[in-house]
Amino acid sequence: MTTANKNLSFFDKKSIPNASNFKFGVVVSKWNEKITNNLLDGVLDTLYSFNVVQSNIVVFEVPGSFELIYGAKKINEKNVDAIICLGSIIKGETKHFDFISNCVANGIKDLNIHLDVPVIFGVLTDDNEQQAIDRSGGKYGNKGVEAAITAIKMVNLGK
Ligand code: DLZ
Numbered sequence: 001m002t003t004a005n006k007n008l009s010f011f012d013k014k015s016i017p018n019a020s021n022f023k024f025g026v027v028v029s030k031w032n033e034k035i036t037n038n039l040l041d042g043v044l045d046t047l048y049s050f051n052v053v054q055s056n057i058v059v060f061e062v063p064g065s066f067e068l069i070y071g072a073k074k075i076n077e078k079n080v081d082a083i084i085c086l087g088s089i090i091k092g093e094t095k096h097f098d099f100i101s102n103c104v105a106n107g108i109k110d111l112n113i114h115l116d117v118p119v120i121f122g123v124l125t126d127d128n129e130q131q132a133i134d135r136s137g138g139k140y141g142n143k144g145v146e147a148a149i150t151a152i153k154m155v156n157l158g159k
Contacts, residue, residue: 042144
């Protein structure tokens, strides 16, 4: 799986459906907040640019990426068409990175199996802070933009 030279903010605008009637839930982790704030900006700017109105976007904050799973379950009660999970997990000195990354990926996979709406994996899993900066509005674009575009496409798929 290579992402070298891929810019996460590039997409073909013509291939994206109108999203003006879609409702989105965004769950954002506050761990590594500088990074996740930029991911959230990327999501919101992108949804607005496809005519999603502010009243159709619900945002929940959770303390860390591990809590994204429960946050997604709760935001589903708001009758949204898709859920976008945003987080930034950065490798440290302990094995926390592996446990949290695996749990979050598996948890979001499970939600996709059990919920009736798509749950999007907008979680950066990086070796260091610079890699996270590069992918949250830096030289490799913004994972939040990619997550928003994916969410719009998946809602359209289910309609
Ligand atoms: C504990 C922890 C650590 C060490 N690192 C991160 C991280 O890089 N990114 C992240 O989103 N969360 C981290 N956390 C917090 C956990 O996700 C979780 O919030 C706590 O373990 C409490 O359940």
